[in-house]
Amino acid sequence: MSALRFRGVALEVTPQLEYRCRKSKMALCGVGRPLLQKTHRALGCFSKKKQTFSYKANGFQEEDIRKKLQLFPGGSIELQKQESGIAVMTVNNPARMNAFSGSMMVELEERVCELESWTEGKGLIVQGAAGTFCSGSDLNAVRAISNPQDGMKMCMFMQTTLTRLLRLPLISVALVEGKALGGGAELTTACDFRLMTSDAVIQFVHKHMGLVPGWGGAARLVRIIGSQNALKLLAGAKKVDPNIGKQIGLVDDVLTVDEGSSLVGTERWLSQFTKGSAPVIRAIKKVVLSGKELSLDEALTTERNIFGTVWGGPANLEALELKTKHK
Numbered sequence: 596m597s598a599l600r601f602r603g604v605a606l607e608v609t610p611q612l613e614y615r616c617r618k619s620k621m622a623l624c625g626v627g628r629p630l631l632q633k634t635h636r637a638l639g640c641f642s643k644k645k646q647t648f649s650y651k652a653n654g655f656q657e658e659d660i661r662k663k664l665q666l667f668p669g670g671s672i673e674l675q676k677q678e679s680g681i682a683v684m685t686v687n688n689p690a691r692m693n694a695f696s697g698s699m700m701v702e703l704e705e706r707v708c709e710l711e712s713w714t715e716g717k718g719l720i721v722q723g724a725a726g727t728f729c730s731g732s733d734l735n736a737v738r739a740i741s742n743p744q745d746g747m748k749m750c751m752f753m754q755t756t757l758t759r760l761l762r763l764p765l766i767s768v769a770l771v772e773g774k775a776l777g778g779g780a781e782l783t784t785a786c787d788f789r790l791m792t793s794d795a796v797i798q799f800v801h802k803h804m805g806l807v808p809g810w811g812g813a814a815r816l817v818r819i820i821g822s823q824n825a826l827k828l829l830a831g832a833k834k835v836d837p838n839i840g841k842q843i844g845l846v847d848d849v850l851t852v853d854e855g856s857s858l859v860g861t862e863r864w865l866s867q868f869t870k871g872s873a874p875v876i877r878a879i880k881k882v883v884l885s886g887k888e889l890s891l892d893e894a895l896t897t898e899r900n901i902f903g904t905v906w907g908g909p910a911n912l913e914a915l916e917l918k919t920k921h922k
């Protein structure tokens with residue numbers, strides 16, 4: 596499957612769409628684009644135009660923010676795209692418990708951009724290096740940009756990036772080992788699922804720092820665990836261990852030691868959802884996302900459009916051919 600770029604945004608060209616366009620002798624840019632645009636627009640899918648607009652509406656230029664963030668280097672964001680269709684993204688700054696330096700924030704955006712164009716992808720694991728998840732913003736950078744203007748820039752940049760991360764057409768899971776604190780806890784909420792090892796802790800420590808979440812973590816948390824539980828976690832800066840996490844619905848599963856390495860265990864866990872054809876898995880993520888984020892009417896329209904991309908497609912035809920029984 597290929598991708599075409601429209602105003603710098605990668606759009607997925609499904610085999611069905613290509614086939615339909617070829618059959619009707621119309622170029623992709625003629626027939627394909629409106630359908631793709633409609634679907635992607637309805638999903639709020641990563642329209643660079645939209646993001647630029649929101650940056651500008653707040654008086655910021657994305658490039659200025661990048662330059663500012665690059666002044667605070669250290670660590671990296673690693674990305675490994677595997678043949679299996681599962682990518683592993685690693686927050687890597689072990690000397691600072693994987694805290695996010697400014698350059699890591701910029702790298703995170705670049706990796707998300709890369710994943711947006713990865714049309715073969717089905718799943719994503721987000722983990723921290725060296726057995727711990729992420730301790731939030733690098734406090735050295737935080738101190739240096741503690742004025743409201745710079746804080747807003749950083750917040751807007753991370754909010755936009757994490758929104759794009761959550762909206763990737765990949766089924767994503769945060770593998771939480773060790774600690775996920777502050778912005779690290781917020782990062783876990785930008786994944787579809789969260790798995791914890793038995794000794795791990797997720798803690799929205801913002802209150803103790805005289806802050807509230809700013810990377811979109813509060814908005815997402817409310818949608819995951821409801822406003823009552825979110826209020827308790829944020830106002831109490833409560834430590835969430837795997838038991839509490841499962842009780843309140845923040846955590847989907849606990850990885851036990853006999854599953855071998857946590858990453859292998861997470862890959863195994865995720866593969867129950869990523870087995871099968873990439874276009875179908877990606878379409879499933881898109882219909883769920885549209886159901887979650889759009890009004891019912893918009894979601895129904897989007898669902899129809901996405902349905903049209905898999906109907907009569909290779910996986911559908913193969914299943915019909917095999918006379919698949921669902922026993």
Ligand SMILES: CCCC(=O)SCCNC(=O)CCNC(=O)[C@H](O)C(C)(C)COP(=O)(O)OP(=O)(O)OC[C@H]1O[C@@H](n2cnc3c(N)ncnc32)[C@H](O)[C@@H]1OP(=O)(O)O
Pocket residue numbers: 690691692694730731732733734735737774776777778779800801804806807808809810
């Ligand atoms: C909108 C975003 C809001 C935010 O994210 S604000 C940031 C929230 N995070 C924090 O406040 C984390 C503060 N750190 C801690 O509580 C502890 O360091 C932590 C993570 C529990 C680990 O404790 P320990 O295992 O005892 O290890 P440690 O304290 O000796 O840390 C090892 C080295 O890592 C450093 N570190 C940890 N978290 C950091 C951070 N966020 N920014 C910058 N440096 C950080 C820590 O200073 C220490 O460095 P060093 O060895 O003293 O040079």
